[in-house]
Amino acid sequence: MTETAHAVRTAERDCPECGKPVAEGGQYVTWCAACDWNVDPEVRDEEPPGRIERVRRRLAQRYGEQLLADLADPAAGAEPGAADGARPGTRLGVAGRFATALAVTVHGVTVALLAGGLWLLVGCWGRGALPVLGGFLIGLAVVLRPRFRRLPKDESHRTVLRPADAPRLFALLDEVAGTVGTAGVRAVVIDAEFNASVSTHGIRQHRVLRIGLGLWEVLSPQERIALLGHEFGHYAHGDTRHSLLVGGAFQSLGTWRYTLAPAPAHTLVEHFANLVTAVPRLLVDGLLVLLEHLTLRQSQRAEYLADSTAAAAQARRRRSSRR
Known part of the structure; x- marks a missing residue:
């Protein structure tokens, strides 16, 4: 023994x-x-983070620590407008204005490519290779254009609900959205994922709520209210990354970066192509880092405020159910 x-x-x-x-x-x-x-202990074969992802993680850690200090000392972290009753997080601030200006510039480049291509194609028709260059610029503008999400269709693993399909559910969504100070959704997508999110689709940016049954079924009724309050809180607190302008700029820059990514070079021509795209690739990386820097703090703050909104929606629902 x-x-x-x-x-x-x-x-x-x-x-x-x-x-x-x-x-x-x-x-x-x-x-x-x-x-x-x-x-x-499973070892996953994950690719090492790239340059943009490493910068994003460093910024997230630094801003997260600053936000923690702000939340621990509400007086120090109070936002302009909080004293006069305005909802926190709805004002852009200096960084938000710069991010909006940068997003306009990014979309302006796409418009300039399209306009320049049309001018070369139509105005310079018959002048050597200029129309060909115009067609190339038009094609490039089409590739780099911001894309609108589409509403998913009903499939075997996914169901799309409209207000007429589930009036009680949509009444609850409108109530929670009204509690946090924003609009409801036009459709609800039900799938099997362990997740939930609110996004927009189409040119008119109609909102759609995605609910994963894997998550929804394990939550209590009050936890479901808190989840909905959190998702709607992203729009109530002015998260610019959920906006059409800035979100589209992130998407366009990502497309630019993918298009300019260096390819495996085996010939002299391929090496030359990678060399030619090096400068614009570095410029796109710099724009992505700058836009990330300008929007990350507000995005993180909106995330924290969405949690606060979720708690408020939960408390209000609890009080109304007791009446």
Whole structure:
């Protein structure tokens, strides 16, 4: 018995995360019950983050720490307009205005490509290769144009609901949206994902709520209200990344970056093509980093405020159900 106890003690070691003793699992996975170290030891083949993603993570960490300090000291983190009753997060601020101007510039380049291509194609017809260049510019503008999301169609794994299909559900959505100070949705997409989100579709930017049954079914009624309040809160608190202008600029820049990405070079021509696209590629990377920097803090703040809105919607629903 003593030898067995000694063997167990010698099989123990300290957790590298929290320092608590953990027993060797033998043929099973060794993990720490105190901090969950090594609970999921699977090694995933994930690609290392690129330059843009590394910058995004650093900015997110820095801004997250600043927001934590603001929320811990509401007086220090108060936004302009909070004292006069305005909803926090609805004003753009200096960074938001710069982000809007940058987004307009990005879309302006696409419009300029289209206009220049049409001028070369129509105005310079018959003048050598100029019309061909015009056709190329038009095609480039079409590729780089901002794209509007489409409302998904009913499929075997997905159902699209309209107000006439589920009037009680849409009445609840309108109530929650009104509580947080924004508009409701035109459609609800039900699928099997463990997620929920609100997005827009079409030129008129109608809102659609996506509900994953995997998430919806595990939530209590009050937790569902909080979830809806959080999703609608993104629009109530002025998250510019959900806007048509700035969100479309992110999409266009992403398309530019994909188009200019270097290809594996095996010939002299391919090396030359990568060299020619290097400068515009670096310019696009810089624009993406700048737009990320200008919008990240407001986006993170809107995320926190969406949580606050969710709690308010939950509390209001609870009070109304008691009446």
